[in-house]
Amino acid sequence: MDLAKPRIDIGLFTNxxxxxxDFWQNEVGLPFDHLLPLGGGMRQHRHELLGSVLKINHAKNxxxxxxxxxxxxxxxxxxxxxxxxxxxxPDGNRVTLVPxxxxxxxxxxxxxAVRDVAAHRRFYAVALGLPDLPERGGLSFLCGDSVILFxxxxxxxxxxxxxxxxxxxxxxxxxNVDEEHTRILARGGMEGRAPQTLGKVxxxxxxxxxxxxxxEMSQRASLTGALD
Numbered sequence: 752m753d754l755a756k757p758r759i760d761i762g763l764f765t766n767x768x769x770x771x772x773d774f775w776q777n778e779v780g781l782p783f784d785h786l787l788p789l790g791g792g793m794r795q796h797r798h799e800l801l802g803s804v805l806k807i808n809h810a811k812n813x814x815x816x817x818x819x820x821x822x823x824x825x826x827x828x829x830x831x832x833x834x835x836x837x838x839x840x841p842d843g844n845r846v847t848l849v850p851x852x853x854x855x856x857x858x859x860x861x862x863x864a865v866r867d868v869a870a871h872r873r874f875y876a877v878a879l880g881l882p883d884l885p886e887r888g889g890l891s892f893l894c895g896d897s898v899i900l901f902x903x904x905x906x907x908x909x910x911x912x913x914x915x916x917x918x919x920x921x922x923x924x925x926x927n928v929d930e931e932h933t934r935i936l937a938r939g940g941m942e943g944r945a946p947q948t949l950g951k952v953x954x955x956x957x958x959x960x961x962x963x964x965x966x967e968m969s970q971r972a973s974l975t976g977a978l979d
Contacts, residue, residue, distance in 0.1 A: 752880050752931060755974040756924035757895030758858060760804040761825060762967070763844060763918045768809040770841040772796065778838065779827070779846060781805055801828065801858040803897065806922070810914070817915035818908045821964040825918065826860040826898075828853070842916050855884045855891060860898035861921060863964065868903045870961040875899065878940035878958075879966075894923060910963035913943070920957070920965040928970040932956040935968075954978045 765771050775781050781798040788794050792811035797804050805825075829836070829848040836848040851857055865871045868890065875881050875892040884891040884898065891900045899921075913919055925931045928946050935958050936942055943957030943965050954970040972978055 752894075752923070753926045754895055754924065755926045755971065756802075758801075758803045759861070759894050759897040759899070760806060760922035760924070761800070761822075761859070761861060761918065762806040762808060762920040762922060763842075764808045764810060764814055764914055764916055765842050766810055766814055766916070767841055768796075768807075771807055771809075774838075774840045775805065775807065779848075803859050804922075814914060814916050815912065817912050819917050820911040820915070820919050821863040821865055821901075821907060821960070821962050822861055822918035822921070823864050824862040826854065826856055826862065826900075828856050828858055844917050854898060854900060855886070855893075856898045858896050860891075860900055861918070863899070863901040863960075863962075864904035864907050865901045865960075866903070866905060866907045866909065866962055868901065871901050874940065874960050878935050878938040880934075880938075907962060911965075913957070913965050920967050922967040922969050924969050924971055924974055926970065926975050928954045928956050928968050931968055932958065948978055951978070 781800055784797040784799050786796055794809050796807040824845040826847050826849050828851040832850045838846040854860055872889045881892040881894055883889050891898055932946055941959040943959045946956040948954045951972055956968045958966050
């Protein structure tokens with residue numbers, strides 16, 4: 752995969768904006784970057800996260816009551832810690848600050864609960880073409896310097912919708928959405944949404960892992976230049 756940025760971004764949805772901003776900005780310590788209107792009563796509050804972006808998507812209208820996605824925990828490397836510091840945001844999302852190097856994490860990691868470890872291993876290794884971390888026995892993969900970890904949880908419900916409270920998607924910044932999207936589908940990935948252009952900002956698509964968790968593929972003009 753031809754990455755335009757050597758790390759992933761994290762997207763979550765909420766109806767409860769002010770407590771969420773207070774938690775992420777003041778308790779976790781993430782700097783606010785800018786606000787991006789998304790239309791349909793949705794606004795994205797973008798926060799800097801060790802070179803990644805935490806995208807807090809605030810929905811004006813009530814979000815549907817849906818089961819959680821497989822994205823269950825955000826891990827953030829933090830200097831000066833001797834062990835993990837576990838936090839929970841106002842919507843119940845799990846956040847753990849860890850010493851750099853824990854689980855192979857030097858910046859951020861995202862932990863998934865999955866139904867079938869072997870299927871996810873094939874997806875990340877073959878469809879996405881990402882390298883694994885051998886020390887975790889094929890249960891962690893690297894996307895740039897971000898770590899994607901998964902643990903088997905047979906009770907996980909498949910096919911989570913994109914919009915719903917909590918962590919809902921990750922974003923991978925790449926140089927050519929159309930080429931990568933086609934390759935992923937050819938290697939066994941599932942299509943979430945076909946490529947589309949968002950003004951002059953980005954060209955994006957969505958693919959899904961074996962449990963239906965959403966992964967945004969983004970060709971962002973600020974990283975790659977002209978979208979055509």
